[in-house]
Amino acid sequence: xxxxxxxxxxxxxxxxxxxxxxxxxxxxxxxxxxxxxxxxxxxxxxxxxxxxxxxxxxxxxxxxxxxxxxxxxxxxxxxxxxxxxxxxxxxxxxxxxxxxxxxxxxxxxxxxxxxxxxxxxxxxxxxxxxxxxxx
Numbered sequence: 001x002x003x004x005x006x007x008x009x010x011x012x013x014x015x016x017x018x019x020x021x022x023x024x025x026x027x028x029x030x031x032x033x034x035x036x037x038x039x040x041x042x043x044x045x046x047x048x049x050x051x052x053x054x055x056x057x058x059x060x061x062x063x064x065x066x067x068x069x070x071x072x073x074x075x076x077x078x079x080x081x082x083x084x085x086x087x088x089x090x091x092x093x094x095x096x097x098x099x100x101x102x103x104x105x106x107x108x109x110x111x112x113x114x115x116x117x118x119x120x121x122x123x124x125x126x127x128x129x130x131x132x133x134x135x
Contacts, residue, residue: 002062028060029079035070036089038127042112044094045102048087048125050074053113056084067091071083082118088110088127 036043046067052058060081065072067089074080089110092102112129117123 006125008032017018028081029072029081031074031079032065032073032123033115034122035073035125036067036091036125036127037070038091040127041089043067043089043095043106043127044069044104046089046091048072048089050080050116051086053084053086054082057064058083058085063124069094080116080118085114085116087114087116087125091127 036048038045044067046069048065050063052060052062057125058081061078063074063077063080065074065077091106091110093104093106095103097103107127114123
């Protein structure tokens with residue numbers, strides 16, 4: 001029985017090593033930071049969703065980042081793969097109303113294709129004023 005439990009332990013250790021080696025997001029992920037502006041001003045609160053553009057041949061995991069005082073970072077998530085992405089940005093005024101701490105919508109969700117860098121660094125977004133919220 002001792003030999004059998006050693007073989008199970010060895011197999012489990014090998015499986016763990018292979019799993020960790022195959023799921024190392026740190027080596028292939030790009031981390032971006034930057035500014036998010038609307039009408040020339042920083043977006044107080046919001047979210048950015050990064051989705052690889054499969055129609056342009058990009059694949060991999062997507063990512064999401066929180067906008068806080070006009071800046072964002074993907075370092076709080078797995079990061080993302082570089083290349084073509086569909087990026088969706090939602091912005092709010094940051095003035096809390098009841099249980100909504102993000103506040104009122106500044107503009108309708110902005111969705112656009114971007115060719116993101118293949119290496120970590122800065123990437124800014126500027127939402128055009130024409131993206132006013134619907135009334």
